[in-house]
Amino acid sequence: MNRVKPFDHLVLILGTIFMVAPVVVAFMTSTHTAADIHMNGLTLTPGGHGVETYKTVLTRQGGFTGQVTGARMMMNSLILGIGFAVGKIVLSMLAAYALVYFRFRFATAMFWVIFTTLLLPLEVRIMPSYQVMSELHLLNTYTGLIVPLLASATGTFYFRQFFKSVPDELLEAARIDGAGPIKFFIDVLVPLSKTMMAAIFIIMFVYGWNQYLWPMLMTTEERFFTLMRGIKQILQVWIGSQIPDYNEAFALAVLALLPPVLVVVVFQRWFIKGLTESDK
Amino acid sequence: MASIEILNVSKTYPGSAARSVTGIDLTIRDGEFIVLVGPSGCGKSTLLRMVAGLEDISEGEVRIGDRRVNDVDPADRDIAMVFQNYALYPHMTVRENMAYGLKNRRTPAAEIEARVAEAARMLELGPYLDRKPRALSGGQRQRVAMGRAVVRQPAAFLFDEPLSNLDAKLRVSMRGEIRRLQRRLGTISIYVTHDQLEAMTLADRLVVLNAGRIEQVGAPLEIYHQPASTFVASFIGSPAMNLIDAELSGSQLRIGGAALPLDAPAPAQGPVTLGIRAEHLHRAASGLSFSVDFIEELGAQRLVHGHVEGQPLTLALPPDAPVADSMVIAPAPGALHFFDTASGQRLGAAAPAPRAKGVFA
Ligand SMILES: Nc1ncnc2c1ncn2[C@@H]1O[C@H](COP(=O)(O)OP(=O)(O)OP(=O)(O)O)[C@@H](O)[C@H]1O
Ligand SMILES: [Mg+2]
Numbered sequence: 001m002n003r004v005k006p007f008d009h010l011v012l013i014l015g016t017i018f019m020v021a022p023v024v025v026a027f028m029t030s031t032h033t034a035a036d037i038h039m040n041g042l043t044l045t046p047g048g049h050g051v052e053t054y055k056t057v058l059t060r061q062g063g064f065t066g067q068v069t070g071a072r073m074m075m076n077s078l079i080l081g082i083g084f085a086v087g088k089i090v091l092s093m094l095a096a097y098a099l100v101y102f103r104f105r106f107a108t109a110m111f112w113v114i115f116t117t118l119l120l121p122l123e124v125r126i127m128p129s130y131q132v133m134s135e136l137h138l139l140n141t142y143t144g145l146i147v148p149l150l151a152s153a154t155g156t157f158y159f160r161q162f163f164k165s166v167p168d169e170l171l172e173a174a175r176i177d178g179a180g181p182i183k184f185f186i187d188v189l190v191p192l193s194k195t196m197m198a199a200i201f202i203i204m205f206v207y208g209w210n211q212y213l214w215p216m217l218m219t220t221e222e223r224f225f226t227l228m229r230g231i232k233q234i235l236q237v238w239i240g241s242q243i244p245d246y247n248e249a250f251a252l253a254v255l256a257l258l259p260p261v262l263v264v265v266v267f268q269r270w271f272i273k274g275l276t277e278s279d280k
Numbered sequence: 281m282a283s284i285e286i287l288n289v290s291k292t293y294p295g296s297a298a299r300s301v302t303g304i305d306l307t308i309r310d311g312e313f314i315v316l317v318g319p320s321g322c323g324k325s326t327l328l329r330m331v332a333g334l335e336d337i338s339e340g341e342v343r344i345g346d347r348r349v350n351d352v353d354p355a356d357r358d359i360a361m362v363f364q365n366y367a368l369y370p371h372m373t374v375r376e377n378m379a380y381g382l383k384n385r386r387t388p389a390a391e392i393e394a395r396v397a398e399a400a401r402m403l404e405l406g407p408y409l410d411r412k413p414r415a416l417s418g419g420q421r422q423r424v425a426m427g428r429a430v431v432r433q434p435a436a437f438l439f440d441e442p443l444s445n446l447d448a449k450l451r452v453s454m455r456g457e458i459r460r461l462q463r464r465l466g467t468i469s470i471y472v473t474h475d476q477l478e479a480m481t482l483a484d485r486l487v488v489l490n491a492g493r494i495e496q497v498g499a500p501l502e503i504y505h506q507p508a509s510t511f512v513a514s515f516i517g518s519p520a521m522n523l524i525d526a527e528l529s530g531s532q533l534r535i536g537g538a539a540l541p542l543d544a545p546a547p548a549q550g551p552v553t554l555g556i557r558a559e560h561l562h563r564a565a566s567g568l569s570f571s572v573d574f575i576e577e578l579g580a581q582r583l584v585h586g587h588v589e590g591q592p593l594t595l596a597l598p599p600d601a602p603v604a605d606s607m608v609i610a611p612a613p614g615a616l617h618f619f620d621t622a623s624g625q626r627l628g629a630a631a632p633a634p635r636a637k638g639v640f641a
Contacts, residue, residue, distance in 0.1 A: 169367035172334050177381035177428075178355035187380070191371040 023257065030054075030250035037246040049247065057251045068222045070230065070252060077209055077226040078259060083146040084208030085201045092155030092200070093193065097185055099156070100163040101171070111160065118153040122214065130217050140221050149214065155200050162196045163189065198271040206260045227256040282345050282358075282435040282468055284308040284331065289340030291326050291492075301326050301492045304340070308436075311466040313459070317479035318489035319515070324472040325440055327489070331470060332438050333357050344435055355384070360429035361438040364445060366421045368413040368428075374400075375409040378427045392431075399427040402461065419450045426461065436468040443478065455481060476516050480504070488512050506617075510553055510624035513617065519558045519583055521617070524591040526554035528618070536589030538568050543613050547628020553619040558583065558596040560615035567610030570595070572603060 025042050032040075032047030058070040098104075099111050129148045138144030166189070174184045212228045219225075225233070234249045285308070291301040301323040308314050316324045329335040331342055333354035342349050349357050360381075368377050375396055382392045400406045403423045413421055422442060429437050439458070443451045459482055462469050473479055479486055480500045488495040488503065488511075496508040500516075507513035513521040527534045528546045533554065559581075568588045576583040577599070584595040584603055595609065618627040 167365060167367065169363045169365055170369065172332075172354075173361070173363065173367040173369075173428075175334070176332065176354045176359070176361050178384035179380075183384065188369055188371075 023254070026250045027254050030247050030254055032247060034243050034245050034247050037250075038243045053247050053251050054255075057248050057255070068225050068230075070227075070255065072223065073225050073227045073230040073252075074255060074259075076215075076224055077228070077256070079142060080145060080211060080215065080226060081205045081209035081259065081263075083142070084149060084211075085204040087146060087150040088152040088155050088204045089197055089200055091150050092152045093159050093190075093197075095156045096159035096163055097189065099160050101181070114153050114156055118157065122149065126213065126217065133218060140219050140224060142224075145215060145218050145224070146208075149208075149211075152204070155204070158196060158200060159193065162193060166192060195271060198267040202264055202267050202271070205263050209256075209260055227252060231256065282310050283343075284436060284468060284470070285341075285343040286327075286331070287341040287343070289327070289330060289342060290338050291323070291330060291335065292338045299338075299492055301330070304494055306487060306494070306497065308468055308470070311468060313462050313469045313471065313482060313484040314487060315471045315473060315479040315483035315485075316487045316489060317473055317476060317515070318495075320474055322489045323492040324474070324489055326492075328438050328440055328470060328472050331436075332359055332361050334361075358435040359438055360432045360434040360436075361440070362422075362425045362429050362442045364441040366413070366425040366445075368421060368424055370413055373410050373412055374405060374416070374424050374427075377413065377424055378431050381428065381432050395431040395433070396427075399430045402430065402464075403427050403457075418446050419454060422446065422454060423457075426458070430461070430465070434467065436470065437462070439469065439471040441473055442471075444473070444475070451478070458482065477518060480516065486516075488515060490515075506626070507555070508626050510555065510619045513555045513619070517557060519594050519596065521555045521557050522561075522593050523619070524554050524556075524588070524593065525551065525621070527551050533616070535568065535591070538589055540567060540610070542616075544616075547618055548620075551621050552627060553621050553624070555617035555619060556593075556611050556615055558594045560612040561593070561595045561609050562597070562612065563601070563607055564610035565608065567608050569606060570609045571606045575603060 025044060028044050028046055029037055029042050030053055031050035032043060033049050036047060037043075058074075061069055095114070099107055133139055133144045133148060136144075138147075170188060171184060174188055179187060210228065211226070212232075215224065215226050216229060231249050231252045234245050234252065284306075286304050286306040289301065289304045290299050292299045304327060306314075316327060318324055326335060330337050331344075333349065333352060337350050344357055344359065369380065372380065378396045378399060379392050382395065387395075396409075400409055403426060405420070405423055405427055408416060408420060408424075413424065416424065422445075425442065442458070443454050446454060455478060458469075458471075471482055473482075483500050485497060486500050486503050487497050490511050496503055496512045498506075503512060503516055507516060507521065510523055514523060524535060528542075528549050530549075531542050531546060533540045533542055533546075535554070570586050570588050570593065572584055572586040574585050576585070580599065581596050582599050582601070582603070584597055585592070586595075587593055588609075597603065619625060620627055
């Protein structure tokens with residue numbers, strides 16, 4: 001079982017190279033000047049302009065209003081990513097708790113309604129959602145950006161399955177121990193769901209972080225720009241013979257990569273720890 | 281002074297047509313250890329869970345102390361329960377597991393501390409207090425589950441097959457531990473098991489259930505020696521009591537072609553079901569001719585399986601008793617039980633406990 005198999009390693013190494021190569025190319029290219037890149041294309045060798053490019057990208061006041069920096073965009077993306085992840089976890093846990101532990105009529109029907117919305121992508125309901133937000137005067141607010149996307153069929157589904165796997169005796173023991181519904185949720189279910197929460201946090205954070213269409217519709221003010229829009233913005237240069245700032249686009253792309261990677265690395269530890277430690 | 285009264289309690293599960301538990305009447309005195317025993321699906325857990333408050337009581341009344349508890353929350357019934365799969369909170373340490381119920385009742389921290397320490401000492405859990413349940417063996421988890429019940433100092437302990445996840449040896453020692461603990465605390469205990477040996481060894485009084493009804497209530501030996509029906513006779517005792525078709529005519533007992541004289545007046549006439557414990561049969565000069573099929577050696581005794589007049593029969597003989605392929609056997613005096621062939625109910629007065637002859641009893 002534990003014997004080192006050279007072939008397996010070869011496959012792993014090749015796979016890793018395949019996945020990592022584009023990132024390396026993006027990073028290396030971002031350290032050259034825009035003119036360089038325009039002439040020589042993508043490179044694998046480091047150039048001498050890395051530090052200044054990243055500094056510019058993070059701090060230069062850009063856009064039409066000159067208000068928005070890379071750091072600002074990064075913060076917006078973070079707000080979106082974390083807001084999505086936390087909000088979705090809270091909402092879907094509560095929904096799943098109600099579905100699994102409370103007997104009310106049509107609970108199963110309700111679940112299936114929620115479940116079928118899994119199949120509908122955001123884009124299908126994007127216009128009605130926009131309409132609602134616009135009438136509530138929530139365009140150009142973080143609330144408007146985050147709240148409409150919080151209801152999560154995926155999250156509800158996962159938490160429901162997880163709660164169903166928690167033995168009934170645990171609930172019964174808690175009832176005898178004098179824990180009411182709220183106490184049981186907070187004292188028993190939430191700690192037991194850590195693993196699940198970590199998994200969903202990863203998924204939802206990346207989902208929120210990568211939103212492009214939704215923020216574009218919901219916000220017109222530049223102070224709400226996310227990284228994804230920033231990258232797009234840089235490449236949209238129409239004036240005269242100016243070369244797009246490829247280097248800056250690549251730098252932003254690399255920066256955009258870091259937080260999700262960080263989230264995965266941090267939560268994966270917790271995730272695996274949870275998997276190996278807890279026995280329900 | 282606590283007592284539990286179960287008055288004509290029945291249970292019909294929603295959506296099921298028949299009752300799962302029917303007309304149970306039982307009064308449990310202070311300090312009594314009651315064991316509910318019966319085959320799988322006979323409603324033991326259902327009855328226990330109705331006392332615990334985990335199932336609604338469809339009909340009848342349960343009283344704990346002098347309170348009717350039908351509509352009282354499980355937490356307020358002053359009971360503690362030990363589950364088969366322990367149901368420990370996996371993310372809490374042993375200490376937290378035991379303290380959780382007290383904390384929810386707003387017991388002062390110092391008192392919680394003291395009670396947990398006392399329970400840990402009693403159950404020898406001291407070294408494990410700061411471990412999580414996953415780092416404990418099955419027996420230790422079981423003790424934690426008991427500790428969680430003990431710290432509450434309830435009016436009654438309810439056990440639902442608490443030992444059936446343990447291996448045979450541990451089960452025997454835990455059985456002793458539970459009994460000792462209960463003696464010491466003098467708390468009413470209701471204990472559910474399908475293991476008749478566990479039932480016999482633990483109970484002050486045994487309640488034998490069959491298909492949701494009480495078949496017999498009594499002290500273990502009383503039930504062993506005077507089973508009220510063929511069901512109880514075959515369920516309590518190992519090996520199970522021999523039950524064979526026979527006929528009473530006059531003062532004679534006929535089994536097929538063979539006949540035995542009765543040493544007591546016949547309680548009935550005509551066809552009956554005859555019950556004889558394996559250890560109440562022995563070799564004799566005259567009696568029934570028994571042909572041996574096979575022998576099970578148990579060390580302390582040997583079980584000889586065979587048949588009489590075409591009907592299967594088991595004998596428990598001392599290990600050194602000679603066995604022939606075919607031998608003549610006779611029952612010990614006063615060891616015959618008679619049951620109605622149709623209803624399975626015991627016929628006639630209870631037989632006096634028979635003296636076993638030539639057997640360790
Ligand atoms: N939730 C339920 N809904 C409907 N019927 C049930 C439910 N729980 C139990 N029953 C039925 O009630 C009867 C008694 O069940 P119970 O669990 O009390 O048996 P038991 O004596 O504890 O058996 P075991 O030794 O297998 O645990 C069974 O026939 C079972 O099918
Ligand atoms: Mg049961």
